[in-house]
Amino acid sequence: xxxxxxxxxxxxxxxxxxxxxxxxxxxxxxxxxxxxxxxxxxxxxxxxxxxxxxxxxxxxxxxxxxxxxxxxxxxxxxxxxxxxxxxxxxxxxxxxxxxxxxxxxxxxxxxxxxxxxxxxxxxxxxxxxxxxxxxxxxxxxxxxxxxxxxxxxxxxxxxxxxxxxxxxxxxxxxxxxxxxxxxxxxxxxxxxxxxxxxxxxxxxxxxxxxxxxxxxxxxxxxxxxxxxxxxxxxxxxxxxxxxxxxxxxxxxxxxxxxxxxxxxxxxxxxxxxxxxxxxxxxxxxxxxxxxxxxxxxxxxxxxxxxxxxxxxxxxxxxxxxxxxxxxxxxxxxxxxxxxxxxxxxxxxxxxxxxxxxxxxxxxxxxxxxxxxxxxxxxxxxxxxxxxxxxxxxxxxxxxxxxxxxxxxxxxxxxx
Numbered sequence: 001x002x003x004x005x006x007x008x009x010x011x012x013x014x015x016x017x018x019x020x021x022x023x024x025x026x027x028x029x030x031x032x033x034x035x036x037x038x039x040x041x042x043x044x045x046x047x048x049x050x051x052x053x054x055x056x057x058x059x060x061x062x063x064x065x066x067x068x069x070x071x072x073x074x075x076x077x078x079x080x081x082x083x084x085x086x087x088x089x090x091x092x093x094x095x096x097x098x099x100x101x102x103x104x105x106x107x108x109x110x111x112x113x114x115x116x117x118x119x120x121x122x123x124x125x126x127x128x129x130x131x132x133x134x135x136x137x138x139x140x141x142x143x144x145x146x147x148x149x150x151x152x153x154x155x156x157x158x159x160x161x162x163x164x165x166x167x168x169x170x171x172x173x174x175x176x177x178x179x180x181x182x183x184x185x186x187x188x189x190x191x192x193x194x195x196x197x198x199x200x201x202x203x204x205x206x207x208x209x210x211x212x213x214x215x216x217x218x219x220x221x222x223x224x225x226x227x228x229x230x231x232x233x234x235x236x237x238x239x240x241x242x243x244x245x246x247x248x249x250x251x252x253x254x255x256x257x258x259x260x261x262x263x264x265x266x267x268x269x270x271x272x273x274x275x276x277x278x279x280x281x282x283x284x285x286x287x288x289x290x291x292x293x294x295x296x297x298x299x300x301x302x303x304x305x306x307x308x309x310x311x312x313x314x315x316x317x318x319x320x321x322x323x324x325x326x327x328x329x330x331x332x333x334x335x336x337x338x339x340x341x342x343x344x345x346x347x348x349x350x351x352x353x354x355x356x357x358x359x360x361x362x363x364x365x366x367x368x369x370x371x372x373x374x375x376x377x378x379x380x381x382x383x384x385x386x387x388x389x390x391x392x393x394x395x396x397x398x399x400x401x402x403x404x405x406x407x408x409x410x411x412x413x414x415x
Contacts, residue, residue, distance in 0.1 A: 054309045056093045059287040062212060063238025064188075068127050070281055071308040072096035073301070074244065074292035076369070078104040079111020086115050088298050092305045095125055098214070098242075098290045099150075100161060101132040101142040105372075109149035116151040123152055131159035131192060136176035143185060154184055157212055160191040166203035174209050188212055194245070195338035195352045197221070201230035205237045212240035214290065218248035219279050219322040220333050235285040243289045246280045247273060249363035251355045251406060252332035261325055268318070273300075274307035278314050279322055292364075330399040334359070337398065344393035350381055351393065351403065354410045361413055374414035385411050 058067035073089045075097050089097070099108050109130065116123055128150065132142035139160070147153055158180070160168060169191070177189035190212035193200040197215045204210040213234060221227055234241055258272075265275040280289050289308070293300040314322075338352035345351060354374065361370035374382070390404040397403060 056305065056308060059284075061188075061287055062240030064211075064240070068096050068288055069094055069308075070288055071277075071305055072098055072127075072242070072288045072290040074290050075099045075108045075112065076103045076292045076366075078107040079109075080104075080107040080114060081111070083111060083114060085293060085298055085301060086111065088301055090115075090122070092301070094301075094305065096127040096129075096288060096290075098129045098244075099146075100130055100159075101146055102161075104369075106149060109146055113149050113151040120151070127156045128152065129157040129159060130155050131161035133161045136172050139173075139176065140180070143180070155186050157188040157190060158186040159189075159212075159214060163191045163193045163200050164195070166200055169203055169207055169210065174207070177209065188240075190214065190240070192244070194356055195336040197336060198224065198226040198230040199339070201227075201234050204239055205230070205233035208237075210239060212242060214242040214244050216245035216336055217241075217243035217280055217283075217286065218246050219276060220248045220326045220330060220335065221245075222280075222283070223323055223326050224335070231283075231285055241286045243280045243283075243286045244292075246289050246291060247276050247363075248326075248333060249359050250332035251334045251358045251362065251401070253362045255332065257329055261329075264321060265318075269312075270307065270310075271303060274303060274310070275314065275318070275322075277304060277307040278310070279319060281308065282314060282319075331401065333399055334401060335399055340396050340398070341393045341403070344396050345388055345390055345403075347384065348381065348388045348390075348407075350377055351390075351407070353377070354385075354414075355401075355406065357414055358406060358410050367413075371414050374410070382411075382415065 057070045059070050060066070061068050071094055073086075073094050073096065075086070077085070079086055086097075089095075097112060099112060101109070103109070104111075112128070130143070130146045130150075132139055132146075134142070139158075143155065143158060146155065158177075160173065163169070177186070180186045181189070188211035190210055191200070191204070192214040194216055197217075201213060201215060204213050217227075217231075231241065261275075262272045265272055268275075270278070277289050277291065280286065291300075291304045293304065334352060334355035336352055336356075338349075341351035342349050354377075357370045357373045360366050360373070364370075385407050388407075390407065394401070394403045
C-alpha cells in the first residue's frame with residue numbers, strides 16, 4: 001500500500017509541474033521552502049484547487065544546525081537565456097543553486113541575478129554557492145564580482161574551485177575565509193575536487209576549518225576503499241559533503257554495454273539517471289546530490305527531482321548490481337586518480353583534466369564548455385599533447401583507459 005501511495009504522489013507531482021509551466025504562479029503560493037523549515041516545504045494554498053506537491057527531503061548541512069534540499073541544482077548553463085529552468089527549480093522547492101564565477105562565461109551567475117532582481121525577497125530563502133580559484137586576493141575579487149552579477153551581498157557557501165593539491169589548504173586561505181565570514185561576505189568555506197578526491201577529503205578532515213567539500217561521487221567512485229575511508233573521516237568531523245558527477249559520465253562515448261544498466265532499472269520503474277542519483281543519496285553521509293541539468297533542460301530537472309522524491313529504496317541486489325556493473329564497465333570512466341597519471345607522465349600534468357573535458361564533450365554534449373576549458377590550459381601543454389609517452393600511465397591506470405588514444409581524440413575535438 002505504501003508503494004502505491006508513493007507512486008500516486010509522484011504521479012500527482014509530475015502532473016502538477018507539467019500543468020504549472022515555467023511561470024511564477026507557484027511562487028506566489030509559497031511553494032519555495034525556507035531552508036530551515038522542513039514542515040513548510042512545498043505547501044500549496046489551501047484555498048486553491050491545485051494539488052499539494054510532495055516535499056523535497058531536507059538534510060542536515062554537516063555539523064551545522066541548518067538543512068538543505070537533498071537535490072541541488074548545478075547552474076553550469078547560460079541561466080540568463082534559460083530563466084525557465086531556474087523558475088521551475090523554485091517551483092519544485094530546489095532552492096540550493098550551485099554556480100561558479102566561470103560558468104557560461106559569467107552568464108550563469110548573471111541569470112541568477114536576474115531572478116533576484118525581480119524577486120529580491122527570495123534571497124533569504126535560498127542557498128547560493130559560487131566558486132573560483134587562485135590566491136585569497138583573487139578569490140576576493142571574484143567574490144565581489146559574483147555579488148554584482150547575482151544581485152546579492154553574501155554567498156552562503158564559497159568554494160576554492162578544483163583543488164589540485166592539498167597544500168592549497170594553507171594558512172593564507174584559512175585567514176581569508178575567517179575574515180570573509182566576519183565581514184559577512186560568506187557563511188561557509190569549502191572546496192571542490194574532481195581528482196585525487198580521497199587524498200583531498202582526508203586533508204579536509206585534518207584542517208579543522210573546512211566546512212564543506214563538493215566531490216565527485218557516484219556508483220563507480222563509491223567502490224574505492226580509500227574513498228570510503230576519506231568520506232567517513234569528513235563525516236566524523238562534521239564536514240558537509242556534496243556529491244557531484246553523480247551520473248558517472250564516461251570520457252569515451254557510450255557503448256552498447258550500457259544498455260544493460262538501462263534495461264535493469266527500467267524494469268524497476270526508474271530511468272538510468274534516477275537510479276544513479278538514488279544510489280548516491282542512499283549514502284546518508286552526503287547532504288545533497290548536486291546535479292547539472294544538461295544544458296538547461298527542464299525535463300532533466302524534473303526527472304532528477306522525481307528520483308529524490310521517490311521513497312522506494314534500492315535494495316541490496318540493486319546496489320550489488322551497480323558494484324558489478326562498475327567493475328565490468330570501468331574502461332571508459334576516468335576515476336580522477338591524477339596522481340597516477342602525473343607520476344607516470346610527468347611532462348603532461350593535465351591528463352585527468354583533459355579526460356574531464358572529453359567527458360563534457362562526449363557525454364554532456366557541451367562542446368563549447370569543453371573547448372573553452374581546454375583553451376585555458378598552458379600553450380606548451382596543448383602543443384606537446386601528442387609528444388608524450390603515455391605507455392606507463394596506461395599500464396598503471398586502474399580502469400585500463402587507452403590514454404594516448406584519448407589524448408589524440410582531445411587534440412582533434414577540443415583544440
